[in-house]
Amino acid sequence: MTNFKTADICDDYASEVQVCQLDLRSYGKKRRFFGKIETVQVFEDNVLFEEALESVPEGSVIVVNGGGSTNCALMGDRLAGIAVSRKLAGVIINGCIRDSADIASMDVGVLALGTNPLKSKKNGIGERDVSFTFGNVHWKPGDYVYADEDGVIVALEKLV
Template sequence: MIKTTDLCDEKPQQARVLAPLFMDLGGRADFQGPAVTVKCFEDNSRIKELSGQAGEGRVLVIDGGGSERCALFGDHIAEDLVCNGWAGVLVYGYVRDKAVLRGLPMAIKALGVTPAKSVKRNEGQVGLDVTFAGQTIASGDLLYGDDDGVVVLDAPRA
């Protein structure tokens, strides 16, 4: 795994650092891989759909608008993400089932924890650019996360 501090040292012009808002809630703190973005507000329908797909080492980036009113996923979706090969999850929002999440072999970074579940209205969009924690993340951008924070590099250009 490439350390976020090393990326910042080696690529100071390209490494975009997210504001330090996120708690480590999974059994690991580190992830790296291309981003898959989801924009949803208090509805985890798209997250549930993606959790059943092959992750292929990608990082699920969820823009939940920072809402504290409900968790965007918990133990069931997290277990699906692990089983399907996702490298990690970054949530601009809240999750639940913290005790189970910290036992999973995956990095899960979120704003915090709440017991309330989200609604299912079949809303949300996949693949949009999302902006939070001072940075914009596009699907395909490379995300690196560890104990020191989260760094984004623009997607490689062909």
Template sequence: MRFATCDLCDANEDKLANGQVRVLPPIYQAFGALEKFSGRASTLKLFEDNGMVRTVLETPGDGRVLVIDGGGSLRCALLGGNLGVLAQKNGWVGVIVHGCIRDVAEINACQIGVRALAAMPVRSIKRGGGEHDGRISLSGVAVTPGDWIYADQDGILISADALHSN
């Protein structure tokens, strides 16, 4: 799929103005081998517990993007190298984490796109708590399961409707 978030913003200024297209603030760092990725969102809301991240990434991704509201915690990582490999193997195109990741070299070798606030070597607990496929908020920006996610070097867009043409 060919797109540029800048071009999508230019072509959809009316949707940006009325909130149909939303932009995450420029606080997310890029990881993973894919610099550019897009797909429908599947969401998770959890805090310092990545047990449910594994559970979801074990399912077929079908080209979707897992969007994780980790509460912005910088105290532990919610995604590591093993989960990056699992995401790639099961057809997830990307993961966005409002929190941290670890095993950066391993994640960078995976053919997925990852955006996160930072890297942190401390792992999370694994109790499996959280909410799957509910409406979440990342940095004050709403994400609903099924929304289209577009990420490239310039930023991350969220839209209920597809903004690209194949």
């Protein structure tokens, strides 16, 4: 379902949602997406992110806390292609992507801080299925995230 609006959800559930205060840019073809949150916490290393892309349930939104680093990209067209093929709703990255022109034509939601052509390290350092905070939001596996042209909000349960 993509006929929700974050503004309407905020109007109806203002006391039950958190609004992300990070200025994320939309890169994927889907500008509006929602789903159950799966989390990955890494720093300039995308091995665990790729593992999550290959294993989380269809319809999920993977939230990657890359520590806000803009030194390299955590996702490019190959990883975005995995998200599309596995029918994920979207990816939200507190970090950068690359191959943005290719990702723009892919049928998946992708939000990130920006772009950087340099690929990340491949050491497999980080954590999956953990809670963390960025953008004034507490991101927790199993909560729901809603993203559209107006912003990103998080709720403890499915609201639409």
